[in-house]
Amino acid sequence: MAVTGDIHAGIVDVHAHWLPRELFALPPGGSLAGMNERDGELFLGDLPLSFPAAAMSDVGRLVADTARAGLGVRAISAPPFAFPVHAPAEADDYVASYNERLAEAVASADGALVGLGLVRLDDVDAARREMTRLAAAERVAGVAVPPLVGGRSYGEGVMREVLGVAAELDLAVLVHPTQSPRPEWKDHYLANLIGNPVETTTAVASMLLSGVMETLPDLRICFVHGGGCAPSLLGRWEHGWRTRAEVGRGSSRPPAESFSLLYFDTVTHDPEVLRLLRARASRDRILCGSDYPFDMAQPDPARFPVDNGIDAATLEANGRAFLGLGSRS
Template sequence: MSLARLVDVHTHVYLPRYAALLRSRTTLPRIITSSREGKPDDRLFILDRDTGRPVGSQYWDRDEKLKFMDRHGIDMSVVSSANPWLDFLPASEAQTLATQLNEDLEQYCADSPSLSPSLKRLYGFGLLPLVPEISTAALLEAIEQISKLSHLKGIIMGTRGLGKGLDSEDLDPVWAALEKSGLVVFLHPHYGVDVEAWGEKDNGHVLPLALGFPFETTIATTRLILAGVFDRFPSLRLLLAHSGGALPQLSSRLASCIEHDPVVASRLKHDARWYLGKLYFDAVAYGPEELGFVSDVISRSQRYEAGGSVPTNTAVDRALGSRRMLFGTDHPFFPPLQPTEKWKSVVENLQAIDAVTGWGQVEKDGVRGANALSLFNLV
């Protein structure tokens, strides 16, 4: 019987080279260093209306990442550079920095402790210089670079692409290369929705992050579906942050709207709900009911492959959907406000996995780690 592993697929780092860049900037995104009680005090500013958040070694020090993992019993992490990645840079600078940061992340992972003779404790998602004016050749070179770095198993991608969104046909060569490479694409938000939607009342970061980020992912993924990206590139492996945002909840409404809209009604090969079964979802949802629902939506997707009238009274095998769900922590963001040995957010996500009705031990172990080991070809 194989050993059950706990694998964190949603965990971030600002590599030292990247943090140094943020410290050198005078506009967002930036790190501002001041003095507090005679010691340097770094604060990170990345969003509009941002009041900044304190940052320290846990954001860039590998030993701090490993200490966090040890404290929470995490065997392995697939680390990704945190937003806003390279989105704010001109093309030439983004290309150079992507190459350097991918090499940095490879070293960060390669020098980590071993979990077994064939496994390291750290693997990573590389970066593409996805900015306006970048050449297709430069993007394909970055994908080739990442494919050759043995500890990088995918890429992390924001929602703006080359500035027109991820549904732009300009990205088709990128999707084709990513599909051929087998690299996993981790789709992660940064921009949220229009800040005016949150009103004038100070609610901290709750509305932009709890709602704005998942809504951004929902819209970006829907645009990919509507653009036929998953029809043209059926083997593309896309992992959605924050359990896919609101897409699982709204997928039937989406399918109905498509069917009744002459602009898109005949555009796709399948009912919109079918495509959710082609995606992967992190399990950063904090509640068993939410995880169970996402699992149900994934499981039912196979009903919609053939099209036509679909019976809705057939029981859904919730265990089937669990195979495309993976544990994550979102470290180092959102630490506890009060000193505590373990982070409540991490404990809640683990408890949620354990409490999903209809998942047996095999499914729970899958979400905790076995699914990630399979997805990233680490078994």
């Protein structure tokens, strides 16, 4: 169902993060220490996150920062280290608590915020129960999910089935990487600088080459950070699809056709990369994003795409379409 309730006019930022303080401990089973506040700053264990704790947890601060950024609406979702992927069967209480607090937060924001909730990706029945509750919440538009879980993505199995539930319930899906560590990325913040776009790229390839969008044409799914490396690899995937049987056996149409059905945000940090995304993606599938409040956020999320060829009216219309907000009268 479409989101109900009055929503502000203006550019829609689909990629911003929020977590209430009572859930800073994070879901069970993960290797990361919980979040904590020290002298007003937020830490992940002993790692400084380089922004105030209030920017992550305080709804009033978030709403004020949204207005200061020249945005009409922000869609808020949990930071990726709060995804329930390590011990999902033990995380039901955490997921339910987050989604309840999220519904309360967006309801209190007077139309400035829309929510994207948490969901398990290991059990279709559990996912359906939680997503059905999310679909009934007034200003909750969908779910935020990781691109990979246990070396798998959305081309098969439970993860693909969860996308089917999202499409059935008319929920938007935002795919956000989790900065998975690898030994070769241990220095220079490479787990983020390289790892995040590679995770996203892998998920996009899984979607295109396994035919997900052929079976779920109404699915509204967005890949953040401009789709990672996917726009620059699309030609390579097209060539492989036409020349190698194992590339093309999962999909009946070339990757570029399905690519045109995916949504992408504008967090590219580079006008040339954004231009490439514009050349590859559909005009009505490019969304404003910020990655607020992280240090890797796009510093001026509304102005960056506008200065690089995407007008504010298009950004607003696209964001509203992705989130199911309906056209502004």
